[in-house]
Amino acid sequence: MDCGSGTTRRLAELGLPWQQISHVAISHFHIDHHQDLPSILFAWKYGQLPPRSAPIEIIGPAGTRGLLERLAAAYGEWVLNPGYPVRVTELAPGGSFDLGGATLACTKVPHTPESIAYSITEGARRLVYSGDTGFDPGFAAWARRCDALVLECSLPTAMAIPEHLTPEQCGEIARLAEPRRLVLTHLYPPVESVDIAALVAATYNGPVVIARDGWQTELGD
Ligand SMILES: [Zn+2]
Numbered sequence: 001m002d003c004g005s006g007t008t009r010r011l012a013e014l015g016l017p018w019q020q021i022s023h024v025a026i027s028h029f030h031i032d033h034h035q036d037l038p039s040i041l042f043a044w045k046y047g048q049l050p051p052r053s054a055p056i057e058i059i060g061p062a063g064t065r066g067l068l069e070r071l072a073a074a075y076g077e078w079v080l081n082p083g084y085p086v087r088v089t090e091l092a093p094g095g096s097f098d099l100g101g102a103t104l105a106c107t108k109v110p111h112t113p114e115s116i117a118y119s120i121t122e123g124a125r126r127l128v129y130s131g132d133t134g135f136d137p138g139f140a141a142w143a144r145r146c147d148a149l150v151l152e153c154s155l156p157t158a159m160a161i162p163e164h165l166t167p168e169q170c171g172e173i174a175r176l177a178e179p180r181r182l183v184l185t186h187l188y189p190p191v192e193s194v195d196i197a198a199l200v201a202a203t204y205n206g207p208v209v210i211a212r213d214g215w216q217t218e219l220g221d
């Protein structure tokens, strides 16, 4: 889900099998959500022996192919022809993609014109990832009763804008959506100066995880 600045390096640092990634789903075209796509495409070509041969599926909203073509114009043809197949699928809101045993689906969210949120459903389990979004009860309804809601939490109330969420708004979305677990991510440094957990807990009393760099290692799973 997304591939922002430093993703390739973090995957390697965390000991995650980045060579085996088969799909990348991009939520929108802000740089913090796609900047490392050329880096990981490059790493799959030159950073492993033998070089990758398996296809990579890049999924995103309308305009994703154009974005990759512009990246190829800037960096070189290898972006779209790195020696393994690069397949690009553009999804309209409401669309879905068969992951083989699981399904990726998307819905529109209020952030940029192309912005979409994703869900992955496997059997009875469902994860929802907001990407970047402003406050939207319709998104909360779409996420309703999911197992994990990975929600952006960008800004403290003092810096609130319609295109992002504050901790208070995250609490309200979680109250409406009732996920089994709320995971807050996409924390801009200023929001880390407020008590995110307390502000969320004012409206939502379910389990909350606040993302930190390296947290997956610390959780041990
Ligand atoms: Zn954004």
Ligand SMILES: [Zn+2]
Residues within 6 Å of the ligand: 030, 032, 033, 132, 186
């Ligand atoms: Zn962002």
